[in-house]
Amino acid sequence: MTIKVLVVDDSALIREVLARMLTRDGDITVVGTATDPIEAREKIKQLNPDVVTLDIEMPNMNGLDFLEKLMRLRPMPVVMVSTLTKKGASETLLALELGAVDFVAKPSAEFAGGLDAFGAGLRDKIRDAARTDVRGAAVRIEAPKVAVKTAAAPEGALIAIGASTGGVEAIRTVLTNMPADCPPIVIAQHMPAGFTGRFAARLDELCALKVTEAEDRQPLERGHAYVARGDYHLRVERSSGQLKARLSQDELASGHRPSVDVLFESVAKAVGSMAVGAILTGMGRDGARGLKLMRDAGAYTVGQSQASALVYGMPRVAFEEGAVVEQAPVELIAGKLANALVRLRSAA
Template sequence: MTIKVLVVDDSALIRTVLVHMLVVDSDIEVVGTARDPIDARQKIKALNPDVVTLDIEMPNMNGLEFLDRLMRLRPTPVVMVSTLTTKGARETLLALELGAVDFVAKPDGNLEGALELFGAELRDKIRAAATSDVGAHTQRRDRPKAAIQTAAGPEGALIAIGASTGGVEAVRAVLCAMPADCPPILVAQHMPAGFTSRFAARLDSLCAVTVIEAEDRLALRTGHAYVAPGDYHLRVERRSGQLRCRIDQRALESGHRPSVDVLFASVAQSLGALGVGVILTGMGRDGARGLKQMRDAGAHTIGQSRASSLVYGMPRVAHEQGAVVEQAPLEDIAQRLASALGRIRPAA
């Protein structure tokens, strides 16, 4: 099936570049372009695109304001085309909260081959967006979610969470429902360098747990969550009875850095049955192998349900490979984590 795309950007040059990048593959058709949100509104009505690419800084109406109106009046899969700046990162994260499926950071023109990689990533994310159910996702996002009262586990327990497309909001939903007495939480979210510090800061402002970007050799603490830095793998390591973060830039695993497989495999090796793993919405298969290692090591593992996943890719592969003990709707995952932690037997 051909995916119909509308490109929205105030720059004629950027619109032309994006169109050329998208039509490289025969399964994507650019049905139109728009120079601003006013133009885009009319063309969405006339062309009924499957996916919209959207810039933020545009005349007549800010892209974020337009996105908010679009999601409320005519939910449509949107992929943001963002600038790799502090301001761009902040606004992109807000766009994901408003309902955008994913984002692609505009490349630095000085990087050799950056445009080709940017185009490939944009096409992949448009394909994922085309399979998403943004209408149902928007309705679930607007429902209030109650925080659980306690999630204390035995000494040495740890929660590992992996996510990709749609994961920014899914991770937020889980972490904001976790209480301050929970064990340390490690998060591998597919996100480029320059965005994860803002992501962690945003979560920290919303959640009872303290959320920070992980640093190498940082000791893990109760009531804290550690987000893998963009373009770095995150592992957990046990040294002299102390759990610590380890970050590095070893080769990509499962096509990603940070890789969910890398995080989960380290939890399986270092914690065994004291770990609890969660695989959330995302395209691809990253995390399935590592989650299976966790389950084989005695850990309890949870996969996000199909109905509540914006993109049921990573959780589906994990379920099909026998890596998931139970599947659960997003709004129930924090409570399932608390229940799993309560069943863990303390290490001898």
């Protein structure tokens, strides 16, 4: 079945580039373009696209204002086309909070990997977006905030979280339910360089925890969460009796860098049964193998349930391969992790 896309951007060049890239494989059709949200509103009514690509800076109405209205009145999959700047990263994260499925960094003359790599990534994100249950997500009622206590967690414990499409909001939900005294948390979210710093800063604003981008050889401390840097693998190692972050740019794993598999595999090796792990929303299978290694090493593992996941891909594969002890709605995952940590203390 062909995926119908509406491209919304005030730049004629960008509209042309996106249309050319999207239609290359034949399974995606650009049914129309719009130069601003006013025109886009009419085109959506006329053309009923499956997915919309949306710029942020446009005349007549800001893309974020349009997105907010669209998700409230006619929820549909939206992929943001963002500028790779600090301001662009902040606006992109806000767009994801408002309901956008995913984003791509707007191509430029010095785009890493060239336009072919950009086009392949864009097409994959459009395909993923077309499969998402945006309408279901829009009507879900977020559960009340749960009081979670992890003060009983033993020293040496660690929490590992992995996610992809939809993960920005899922990770926020988990972390805002975690108390300031929890064991260190390491996070691999599929996100390019230039965006992970702002993602960590946004989480830091919202959470009781201290959230930062991970730095190489950084000791992992209680009450802190560490986000893998875009274009870097994050691993955990034990050195001089202390858990530390290690960053590297070795080859892609499971198609990604950062890779959830790489992080989880290192946690299984360095932390073993003292770890707990969660795999959240995302397309593909990254994380399933690593989470299975964690479970085999004695760690408690949980996967986001299908009903609460924007994209039930990574959690589904992990479940099917026996990598998760149980599945749970995203708003209950913090409590599940905390309870497992308390059981670790009791066992010790």
